[in-house]
Amino acid sequence: MNRTTLSLIAAAAALAAVTGFAAVNAPAGDDGVAAAKRLPVERTSLLCPEPSTSDLAETTYTAFTPASRASGRAGGAALFPVVKQLTDAPQGGKGKGAKPFLTQKEPGKPVSGEESGAEAPTLIGSADGRLAPGWTAQQTTSVSAGAGRGLHGTNCTAPDTDFWFPGAGSAKGRNDYVHLMNPDDAAAVVDIELYGPGGALKAEVGESIQIQPRSSVPVLLSTLTPKPQTDLTLHVTARSGRVAAAVQSSDEELGGDWLPAAADPAPRLVLPGIPKDATSVRLVAFAPGADDADLKVQLASPTGSITPAGHETLHVKSGMTATVDLGDVTKGEAGSLVLTPTEDPVPVVAALRVTRGKGAKQETAFIPATAPVGARATVADNRAKGTTLSLTAPDKTTRVKVTASPGTEAGEATSKTYTVKAGTTLAVAPPVPPGLKGSYALTLEPQSDTSVYASRMLAIPENGIPMFTIQSLPDDRGTVEVPRAKQDLEVLQK
Numbered sequence: 001m002n003r004t005t006l007s008l009i010a011a012a013a014a015l016a017a018v019t020g021f022a023a024v025n026a027p028a029g030d031d032g033v034a035a036a037k038r039l040p041v042e043r044t045s046l047l048c049p050e051p052s053t054s055d056l057a058e059t060t061y062t063a064f065t066p067a068s069r070a071s072g073r074a075g076g077a078a079l080f081p082v083v084k085q086l087t088d089a090p091q092g093g094k095g096k097g098a099k100p101f102l103t104q105k106e107p108g109k110p111v112s113g114e115e116s117g118a119e120a121p122t123l124i125g126s127a128d129g130r131l132a133p134g135w136t137a138q139q140t141t142s143v144s145a146g147a148g149r150g151l152h153g154t155n156c157t158a159p160d161t162d163f164w165f166p167g168a169g170s171a172k173g174r175n176d177y178v179h180l181m182n183p184d185d186a187a188a189v190v191d192i193e194l195y196g197p198g199g200a201l202k203a204e205v206g207e208s209i210q211i212q213p214r215s216s217v218p219v220l221l222s223t224l225t226p227k228p229q230t231d232l233t234l235h236v237t238a239r240s241g242r243v244a245a246a247v248q249s250s251d252e253e254l255g256g257d258w259l260p261a262a263a264d265p266a267p268r269l270v271l272p273g274i275p276k277d278a279t280s281v282r283l284v285a286f287a288p289g290a291d292d293a294d295l296k297v298q299l300a301s302p303t304g305s306i307t308p309a310g311h312e313t314l315h316v317k318s319g320m321t322a323t324v325d326l327g328d329v330t331k332g333e334a335g336s337l338v339l340t341p342t343e344d345p346v347p348v349v350a351a352l353r354v355t356r357g358k359g360a361k362q363e364t365a366f367i368p369a370t371a372p373v374g375a376r377a378t379v380a381d382n383r384a385k386g387t388t389l390s391l392t393a394p395d396k397t398t399r400v401k402v403t404a405s406p407g408t409e410a411g412e413a414t415s416k417t418y419t420v421k422a423g424t425t426l427a428v429a430p431p432v433p434p435g436l437k438g439s440y441a442l443t444l445e446p447q448s449d450t451s452v453y454a455s456r457m458l459a460i461p462e463n464g465i466p467m468f469t470i471q472s473l474p475d476d477r478g479t480v481e482v483p484r485a486k487q488d489l490e491v492l493q494k
Helices: 003-019 489-493
Strands: 033-040 043-048 057-064 077-084 102-104 111-116 122-128 136-143 150-155 162-168 174-182 188-196 199-201 209-211 215-220 232-240 244-251 255-259 269-274 278-286 293-300 313-316 321-327 335-341 349-356 363-368 377-382 387-393 398-404 414-420 424-428 440-446 453-459 468-472 479-485
Touching: 043 136, 057 077, 057 102, 057 377, 102 111, 102 122, 122 136, 122 174, 136 377, 150 363, 150 453, 162 174, 162 244, 162 255, 162 278, 162 349, 162 363, 174 188, 174 209, 174 232, 209 215, 244 363, 255 468, 269 349, 269 363, 269 387, 269 424, 269 453, 269 468, 278 293, 278 313, 278 335, 313 321, 335 387, 363 468, 377 453, 387 398, 387 414, 414 424
Parallel strands: 077 215, 150 255, 150 468, 255 363
Antiparallel strands: 033 479, 043 122, 057 111, 057 136, 077 102, 077 122, 136 150, 162 232, 174 215, 174 244, 188 199, 188 209, 188 232, 244 255, 269 335, 278 321, 278 349, 293 313, 293 335, 349 363, 377 440, 387 424, 387 453, 398 414, 398 440, 453 468
């Protein structure tokens, strides 16, 4: 192995350990590179979008890093306010002397902060040392009245370069904003593409949107479409730099919530955690490639997989948004939707718009297709009442250890292990820390290599409206694959 190869391996290892956003795979072979090893990340970043423009909004932020045996320096974690960008003038939030909104000093215990009204800012944060592996932040906003009233919740997201949002809309009475957030010291340039039932929509103003360093830009989707669209698929890509993106949906009649980015396009998708009392479920799917997709639609119920009557399959034309109303598909039992190819595998993206309640007392939330839990998943801001955890094992029976952290104010950690049977969804009230005061975090750890998918529903009813929000729980990015170099003296001597 020459010195150049050794240098490249060392650089790749350092990059992977620092960012935690990409895995570097290096198979064992005669070139002296051993199989990749999983190591704790050393630094991670998150961004929380501007929560609301309503003066009635009440927002809680909660940050948490799971306790682990990870060694290294203590490190720290903090969330800082950033400026909403309204012009092309350079603006920034976290600068020299800026004060953090929320700080965390030790893993294993969540911290929280609150903000009232419409002035709550976008937050940008980073964690390093022992606080980086699995660091998560949750933003929960309650809006008691007006457009978008309801419970708006979202996991603060890591920056990236590519995002898919099936399930957005620009219909009359609906105001969907995509929030674009730049965490870096250089400007980012972003393109927005929209696809309706008839294909791509021309939206020239969605091209080359500049996001100044450490700032955010909210874009109203109705300004990008020539006419109102009930169902849209939104594609956000960064030409330069990286951003975090999230869509906030507000409906004058149906309330609203955050629509997180869906999992990357794949032939098979799992959308976990449809509430048992859902009165309406709408599936939105999109095939970004050159081929049409034919999907088998199944519901993983508490007792097994079933096919919704009249909705056995879904045909998704290439480049066109497809939708289907599944009604009250769960029939009083919690479930998860599983989409699989009927013939040739074609990558798709998908999301569900879920409604609870009836008449003037309706509220909506979104469930995007998500990646499996992986090694570990974490969600913050769980409450003693109103929290439901959904676990889905589409292939094989598996066991999942669920650990409840201490509370933000008081309480002791506790854990419980659940068995999820193959082809089913298990919806449970998760363990609550004894002596709980405040909110707490949940950490999920599968006990086998079998894929399991999860989501958390938080329900806080108000004035007879079943306000709720649902967050999917993919892997918390606590570790990353790093290549290991063999010391081969004979090769080094050549």
